[in-house]
Amino acid sequence: MSASMKAVRSALVAAMAMAGSAAIYTHVAAQPKEKVIKIVAKRFDYTPGNFTLKKGEPVILELTSADVLMGFNLPDFNLRADIIPGKVTRVRFVPDKTGTFTFLCDIFCGTGHEKMNGKLTVVG
Amino acid sequence: MNHFNRREFLKLAGLGGVGVVFSSALPGVARAAAADEFYFLQLSDTHWGFEGPPNPDAKGTLRKAVASVNQLGYQPDFIVFTGDLTHTTDNPVERRRRMTEFKQIVSDLKVKNVRYMPGEHDASLDNGKAFKEFFGPTNYTFDHKGVHFIVLDNVSDPRALIGDEQLAWLAADLKQQHTNAPIVVFTHRPLFDLMPQWDWATRDGAKAIELLMPYQNVTVFYGHIHQEHHQMTGHIAHHAAKGLMFPLPAPGSQPNRTPLPWDPAQPYKGLGFRGIDAEVKDAEYKLTEYPVVKKVPG
Numbered sequence: 001m002s003a004s005m006k007a008v009r010s011a012l013v014a015a016m017a018m019a020g021s022a023a024i025y026t027h028v029a030a031q032p033k034e035k036v037i038k039i040v041a042k043r044f045d046y047t048p049g050n051f052t053l054k055k056g057e058p059v060i061l062e063l064t065s066a067d068v069l070m071g072f073n074l075p076d077f078n079l080r081a082d083i084i085p086g087k088v089t090r091v092r093f094v095p096d097k098t099g100t101f102t103f104l105c106d107i108f109c110g111t112g113h114e115k116m117n118g119k120l121t122v123v124g
Numbered sequence: 125m126n127h128f129n130r131r132e133f134l135k136l137a138g139l140g141g142v143g144v145v146f147s148s149a150l151p152g153v154a155r156a157a158a159a160d161e162f163y164f165l166q167l168s169d170t171h172w173g174f175e176g177p178p179n180p181d182a183k184g185t186l187r188k189a190v191a192s193v194n195q196l197g198y199q200p201d202f203i204v205f206t207g208d209l210t211h212t213t214d215n216p217v218e219r220r221r222r223m224t225e226f227k228q229i230v231s232d233l234k235v236k237n238v239r240y241m242p243g244e245h246d247a248s249l250d251n252g253k254a255f256k257e258f259f260g261p262t263n264y265t266f267d268h269k270g271v272h273f274i275v276l277d278n279v280s281d282p283r284a285l286i287g288d289e290q291l292a293w294l295a296a297d298l299k300q301q302h303t304n305a306p307i308v309v310f311t312h313r314p315l316f317d318l319m320p321q322w323d324w325a326t327r328d329g330a331k332a333i334e335l336l337m338p339y340q341n342v343t344v345f346y347g348h349i350h351q352e353h354h355q356m357t358g359h360i361a362h363h364a365a366k367g368l369m370f371p372l373p374a375p376g377s378q379p380n381r382t383p384l385p386w387d388p389a390q391p392y393k394g395l396g397f398r399g400i401d402a403e404v405k406d407a408e409y410k411l412t413e414y415p416v417v418k419k420v421p422g
Contacts, residue, residue, distance in 0.1 A: 071283070075320035082283075102321040108248035108282040111212050114323070114381055 034092070035059045041083050041105065042066035044112030052121040053095050063089040071107035074120065080106065095122040160404035162269050165193060165203045165235075167397045168347030169367030171245065172229070173222040174211035178370035178383035181391070186229050189368050189397060189416050194234045196414075200399065201268065203235050206347035206365060207243030207279065207312030209259075216254065219246075223258040239266070243312040243347060244279040252280035263290055265297055270404040272301055276311040278326040284313060285327050295335050306407040309336065309344040314364065316357050319375040324349055333357055341407035349375070350383075351394065352413060363411065366396040392416040 037059055040047045053059055063072050065083040072091075073080040076099075081089050104117035170186050179185060193203070210222040223246075230238065240259040247255045252262045262277035274297065278286050286294075301307060309315075315329035326332070336342045342360045350367035351374065370383040371394025387393050392415060399412040 069282075073320065073323075075317075104321065104323060106284060106320075106323050106327070108212075108244045108279075108284070110214055110249065113212075113244075117321075117380070 033058075036062055038062045038064070039072070040064050040066055041070040041072065041116075043068060043109050044105075044116040046072075046103070046105075046116070046118045049118040050121070051118075052123060055095055055098050055122050055124050058092065058094045061091045061093060063091065068109055069107055070109060070116075071105045072103060073106040074101060074103040076101040082107065095120075098122045098124045160270055162201045162402050162404075163198070164268075164400050164402065165200045165397060166206055166345055166365045166400060167193075167203060167368060168206040168365040169208040169243065169350050169369060170205070170226065171208055171211040171367070171369035172226040173213065173218070174369050176370075176383075178386055180386055182369065185368055185392065185395065185416055186226070187232075188392075189395075190230060190232050192414065192417060193397070194232070195418075199235050201235075202237035202239060203233060204239040204310055204345070205230075205241065206310055206345060207241050208245045208347060208367075209240065209243070210246050211369075212245040212249060214249065216250065219250070219254045220257070223254060227258060239273075239275070239310070241275050241310055241312060242277065242279050244282070244284070247277075247280045248282040251282075252277070255280075263293070269402075271306045271308055271402060274307065274309045276309055276315075276332060278311055278313045278315070278329065283327060284323070284325065286329070286332055291328070291331050291335065294332060298335055298339065301339065303339050304341060305339065306341045306402075306404055307336070307339055307343075308402075308409075309342065311344060311346045313348045314346055314355075314362060315344060316355065316362060318349065318353070318355070318364075319381075322375065322381040324375065324381075333360065336360060343407070343409055345398075345400070352398075361409075363398075363409075365398050366394065366413065368395055368397065368416065371395060 035057065037051055039061060041063065063081060063083045065085045068085060070083040071080060072083055079091065079093055081091050083089050099122060101120045102117055103120055105113060167189065172186060174182050209226050210219065213219050242252055242255040242262050247262065255262060262280050263275055265272065265274050276286060277290060278284060281287055313326045314324055315326050315332050318324040337358060340359065344360060344362040346362065346364050349364050350370065350372035351364060352366055353364035355362045372381055373384055384394055395416045397414050399414060401410040
């Protein structure tokens with residue numbers, strides 16, 4: 001990544017931090033009973049790229065970025081978060097329907113951005 | 125060639141596209157071109173710099189499109205490029221090289237009134253810095269023969285946000301317009317949630333639509349999805365244009381938004397550009413879709 005691109009991303013991250021992340025993210029202290037799924041985003045994929053949850057079972061997604069500012073968007077559940085490098089973004093989530101759903105990066109991150117997505121399967 | 129003759133030309137050439145209506149109360153009797161009618165072209169998603177199997181003629185397609193525009197028997201009042209002029213690159217030097225080449229190629233257009241706007245491939249990695257150096261502001265307005273045109277930037281912020289500042293600018297501009305004024309919006313991404321699972325949306329696009337809703341004659345032309353698409357949000361029509369590098373699948377028609385494969389039997393299939401007949405009095409826009417090349421040699 002070029003120096004200028006890093007600078008733009010850094011400025012964006014700083015601005016977002018100043019704007020107050022509480023309105024954007026849901027930071028929830030992990031409860032022992034809740035399942036935690038750790039997801040690492042890097043240009044241009046997520047690890048894991050596929051995961052399965054049970055309907056009605058609360059889960060905490062722990063999102064981190066290995067390189068640049070990324071998005072995590074799960075449109076079918078109206079759930080999204082920014083993943084800021086160097087921070088852990090925690091999102092509590094209770095899947096309320098079964099099926100296979102796409103999640104994707106919705107912050108343009110380069111030439112492979114359009115392929116940066118994964119699948120969530122929710123079983124009954 | 126005046127507007128009436130342009131229509132006659134289309135009729136004779138059999139080039140009438142979807143939605144183009146040819147009517148004359150007095151067939152064969154010429155009339156002067158109406159003052160409240162004009163014609164413009166929309167070209168989109170040229171992705172200059174892209175290389176790959178989806179387009180084996182990646183270095184030739186834009187030039188062919190420019191030649192096809194120049195060969196039209198009539199010329200538009202202006203041409204608008206609705207974003208993704210270049211394909212993205214992390215390298216700022218390469219980005220500028222691509223913009224230089226793009227600009228050089230489209231300088232061959234006979235029509236010199238050309239409007240540009242960025243797509244995320246042009247602007248999202250540097251907040252539009254290079255684009256502005258080459259093409260000027262990323263959002264602006266202009267008026268043409270009674271129509272108010274608004275160019276909205278929903279790509280310079282990589283989060284696909286128009287942003288509060290630009291929304292305030294839009295609101296202030298709209299306040300100057302009568303609610304019956306004919307208004308055309310050019311933007312890159314769809315302002316509505318066409319397919320959020322494929323990033324075919326603008327995160328705060330609903331705010332722009334809300335600002336536009338009180339105006340009775342609003343039409344939006346956009347790009348991004350590399351295919352023709354038409355949708356209404358209330359009384360506002362949204363028209364997506366084909367691209368000029370590779371076509372993308374219909375929303376949700378396949379698991380991923382990967383480009384449609386090149387078909388050697390039908391080269392340039394799914395690519396093209398659009399002509400728009402504007403009838404100002406009725407705020408009607410009749411669309412004609414053109415292929416990259418009229419007839420593929422060989």
